[in-house]
Amino acid sequence: xxxxxxxxxxxxxxxxxxxxxxxxxxxxxxxxxxxxxxxxxxxxxxxxxxxxxxxxxxxxxxxxxxxxxxxxxxxxxxxxxxxxxxxxxxxxxxxxxxxxxxxxxxxxxxxxxxxxxxxxxxxxxxxxxxxxxxxxxxxxxxxxxxxxxxxxxxxxxxxxxxxxxxxxxxxxxxxxxxxxxxxxxxxxxxxxxxxxxxxxxxxxxxxxxxxxxxxxxxxxxxxxxxxxxxxxxxxxxxx
Amino acid sequence: xxxxxxxxxxxxxxxxxxxxxxxxxxxxxxxxxxxxxxxxxxxxxxxxxxxxxxxxxxxxxxxxxxxxxxxxxxxxxxxxxxxxxxxxxxxxxxxxxxxxxxxxxxxxxxxxxxxxxxxxxxxxxxxxxxxxxxxxxxxxxxxxxxxxxxxxxxxxxxxxxxxxxxxxxxxxxxxxxxxxxxxxxxxxxxxxxxxxxxxxxxxxxxxxxxxxxxxxxxxxxxxxxxxxxxxxxxxxxxxxxxxxxxxxxxxxxxxxxxxxxxxxxxxxxxxxxxxxxxxxxxxxxxxxxxxxxxxxxxxxxxxxxxxxxxxxxxxxxxxxxxxxxxxxxxxxxxxxxxxxxxxxxxxxxxxxxxxxxxxxxxxxxxxxxxxxxxxxxxxxxxxxxxxxxxxxxxxxxxxxxxxxxxxxxxxxxxxxxxxxxxxxxxxxxxxxxxxxxxxxxxxxxxxxxxxxxxxxxxxxxxxxxxxxxxxx
Numbered sequence: 001x002x003x004x005x006x007x008x009x010x011x012x013x014x015x016x017x018x019x020x021x022x023x024x025x026x027x028x029x030x031x032x033x034x035x036x037x038x039x040x041x042x043x044x045x046x047x048x049x050x051x052x053x054x055x056x057x058x059x060x061x062x063x064x065x066x067x068x069x070x071x072x073x074x075x076x077x078x079x080x081x082x083x084x085x086x087x088x089x090x091x092x093x094x095x096x097x098x099x100x101x102x103x104x105x106x107x108x109x110x111x112x113x114x115x116x117x118x119x120x121x122x123x124x125x126x127x128x129x130x131x132x133x134x135x136x137x138x139x140x141x142x143x144x145x146x147x148x149x150x151x152x153x154x155x156x157x158x159x160x161x162x163x164x165x166x167x168x169x170x171x172x173x174x175x176x177x178x179x180x181x182x183x184x185x186x187x188x189x190x191x192x193x194x195x196x197x198x199x200x201x202x203x204x205x206x207x208x209x210x211x212x213x214x215x216x217x218x219x220x221x222x223x224x225x226x227x228x229x230x231x232x233x234x235x236x237x238x239x
Numbered sequence: 240x241x242x243x244x245x246x247x248x249x250x251x252x253x254x255x256x257x258x259x260x261x262x263x264x265x266x267x268x269x270x271x272x273x274x275x276x277x278x279x280x281x282x283x284x285x286x287x288x289x290x291x292x293x294x295x296x297x298x299x300x301x302x303x304x305x306x307x308x309x310x311x312x313x314x315x316x317x318x319x320x321x322x323x324x325x326x327x328x329x330x331x332x333x334x335x336x337x338x339x340x341x342x343x344x345x346x347x348x349x350x351x352x353x354x355x356x357x358x359x360x361x362x363x364x365x366x367x368x369x370x371x372x373x374x375x376x377x378x379x380x381x382x383x384x385x386x387x388x389x390x391x392x393x394x395x396x397x398x399x400x401x402x403x404x405x406x407x408x409x410x411x412x413x414x415x416x417x418x419x420x421x422x423x424x425x426x427x428x429x430x431x432x433x434x435x436x437x438x439x440x441x442x443x444x445x446x447x448x449x450x451x452x453x454x455x456x457x458x459x460x461x462x463x464x465x466x467x468x469x470x471x472x473x474x475x476x477x478x479x480x481x482x483x484x485x486x487x488x489x490x491x492x493x494x495x496x497x498x499x500x501x502x503x504x505x506x507x508x509x510x511x512x513x514x515x516x517x518x519x520x521x522x523x524x525x526x527x528x529x530x531x532x533x534x535x536x537x538x539x540x541x542x543x544x545x546x547x548x549x550x551x552x553x554x555x556x557x558x559x560x561x562x563x564x565x566x567x568x569x570x571x572x573x574x575x576x577x578x579x580x581x582x583x584x585x586x587x588x589x590x591x592x593x594x595x596x597x598x599x600x601x602x603x604x605x606x607x608x609x610x611x612x613x614x615x616x617x618x619x620x621x622x623x624x625x626x627x628x629x630x631x632x633x634x635x636x637x638x639x640x641x642x643x644x645x646x647x648x649x650x651x652x653x654x655x656x657x658x659x660x661x662x663x664x665x666x667x668x669x670x671x672x673x674x675x676x677x678x679x680x681x682x683x684x685x686x687x688x689x690x691x692x693x694x695x696x697x698x699x700x701x702x703x704x705x706x707x708x709x710x711x
Contacts (some may be wrong), residue, residue, distance in 0.1 A: 007700075009657070011699065012662040012698050012699045012700055013660075013664055013694055013695060013698050014692050014693075014695060015692070015695070016695045016697060016698055016699035016702055017695075018604045018697035018699075018700060019453050019702075019703075020699065023703075024536065028413060035699075035703045037700060037703065037704060039648075039655060039658075041651055042649045045647065046644045046648075047625075048606065048625065048628070048632055048645065048649060049628065049640065050625075050628030050629045050630075050633075051391055051632055051633070051634035051640070051641075052629050052632075054644040054645070054647065054648050057648050057651075057652065058651050058652075059649065061651070061652070089622070125399055134261060137474055137605065137606070137608055137609075138605035138606075138608075140298060140608075141607070141608035141609070141611070142608065166484065168609070169565055169607075169609070170565045170605050170607035170609065172565065172605055173605060174604065174605025174692050175605075175606075177602070177603070177604065177606070178605075179604045179682075179684040179685055180602060180603075180684075181602070181603050182250075182577065182684040182685065182687065182688060183252075183256050183259045183260075183605060184255055184566055184569055184570055185605070186259070186688040186689065187259040187265065187569040187570075187586070188565050188566075188569055188605070189688075189689070191269070191565070191568075191569070195647075212670060213691075213692055214689065216690070216692070217685070217689030217690045217691060217692070218688070218689050220689075220690040221688065221689060
């Protein structure tokens with residue numbers, strides 16, 4: 001299958017390894033990977049801030065960039081939700097509505113794509129370590145992704161998956177929320193990180209790098225021991 | 240906390256600074272809500288399908304809210320036929336005036352009140368007390384909050400933030416009771432205190448959980464029996480009820496009452512479920528001589544006029560969205576500065592009290608959606624927060640935000656500028672330690688409590704184009 005990658009802007013500049021890992025996994029599975037180089041941000045920051053006109057300008061560009069793609073795989077559940085859910089709201093009753101719907105239908109969050117579109121659970125990965133999985137809220141509640149990442153992790157040789165208490169509770173990132181209300185965001189990170197620390201794991205894995213930026217950012221300052229955050233793809237790429 | 244010197248947005252930031260720094264209080268709230276999810280989960284499983292039940296409940300509320308004109312009149316007709324009186328109040332002032340006039344007319348001295356968030360909403364107690372009436376809250380949690388001189392912390396669990404030691408101390412101080420931290424003894428102290436007031440009161444005031452059009456009845460659901468005494472003993476009763484509480488049929492409660500109990504507290508059914516159809520009828524040996532229902536609008540019709548967010552009127556005030564909300568759990572109920580705390584309060588308060596003054600509550604959300612998932616009547620709570628943000632911007636843009644997003648659009652439309660920024664970022668970050676944590680740090684609000692990741696020396700974009708070039 002010809003798979004078109006959507007690498008959100010912050011993954012592009014802060015976590016390029018996530019994109020590289022996704023390319024390696026998909027190619028290893030025998031798929032042709034494409035990355036339209038004209039892609040930019042999905043527009044979620046202005047959208048979440050209430051600046052929908054500004055978000056629409058960006059979203060229109062993305063609609064054009066991914067117009068010819070057969071399937072689009074997003075490296076982030078949150079930015080994937082932007083394509084799958086929020087473009088629909090942004091372009092409701094507008095000429096672009098049909099195109100937004102088409103993009104929504106062919107877009108998949110990475111783990112959903114592997115498990116539910118390709119039917120793959122074991123990608124042939126090996127990873128030694130004790131791991132807990134954090135559900136990014138947009139992936140979990142906007143897209144309904146819950147089982148897929150866990151099924152993929154359970155198939156990894158050498159990996160022990162431990163569930164944390166309240167795995168579904170938010171890490172407190174929330175985009176601009178994290179800087180507009182840093183005290184609330186940090187308090188939420190504290191609760192989340194304590195749940196992670198209590199599991200005794202060495203790694204926290206998620207399908208959303210934005211959550212991991214928050215979790216790792218807080219852990220670095222406050223965790224009594226080193227816990228490393230990894231995107232699901234970075235685990236699955238290891239052999 | 241509703242009387243504030245600062246504008247509500249600034250007050251919220253200050254209060255959130257204070258409450259998020261109070262870890263013992265946050266831990267107490269976490270503990271109080273610790274069993275909520277598992278208790279609720281067990282009760283949910285008693286439904287054949289909780290998800291279908293949610294859909295059915297939403298349909299009932301949709302029918303009621305979208306035909307208020309018809310069902311409220313039907314209620315009025317049936318209720319007045321049994322001698323009840325119905326007063327339509329457009330706003331808080333009209334409702335207060337009606338109740339005050341009634342109290343004057345009937346020569347009332349002492350009033351007992353069962354839990355009514357509508358009373359909080361229109362500041363009924365201060366208005367009555369100002370006129371010299373004694374008002375006693377009879378719900379245990381509400382009584383505690385009244386003695387604390389604090390508004391409810393949570394609209395279902397008014398004093399959930401307090402530890403039993405604090406309540407023991409309060410009862411000793413305010414009621415002259417012997418000091419105890421034993422919950423049963425504390426309850427007995429409150430009971431003895433309240434029984435006296437129930438016996439003396441000339442007026443009872445309650446809220447209402449549902450208004451049933453078909454039978455012309457008010458449904459009140461409670462766990463302590465205090466609402467029954469409030470409605471049953473005094474000569475005059477007033478139920479102050481929001482117009483959105485209407486449901487078409489009595490049989491609708493067969494679904495809504497268990498759902499309210501499940502979502503609210505994880506109970507199968509609340510302890511006491513009463514239906515009130517008017518004053519004491521000939522031949523009956525208890526009940527009030529007069530029963531008044533005040534139907535309160537107070538900007539609910541403003542929310543009704545918003546087709547996008549109208550479903551927020553479906554709310555049955557179960558409090559589930561607060562119980563699962565990580566914002567609520569960390570900042571607590573008082574920081575909101577609103578009658579209705581938590582996610583649903585953040586949605587409706589801007590409609591009730593002004594969007595520009597209360598838009599910050601819609602911003603103070605990570606949009607995690609736990610509220611929407613928990614809502615028994617399927618209100619699209621977290622998407623309404625997004626719509627409030629959008630509406631606030633459409634009404635009035637903030638100059639610096641406008642500048643930021645204009646800059647962002649400028650850069651994203653010119654990909655060379657975006658790529659340049661990603662290439663310059665690692666260099667910029669080398670200079671970051673020079674200003675880290677100072678007023679000059681552009682990332683200060685992040686870096687004060689968290690590390691910021693290093694920008695990668697090579698972006699994914701550049702890695703990809705390099706690889707493509709090498710393959711050619």
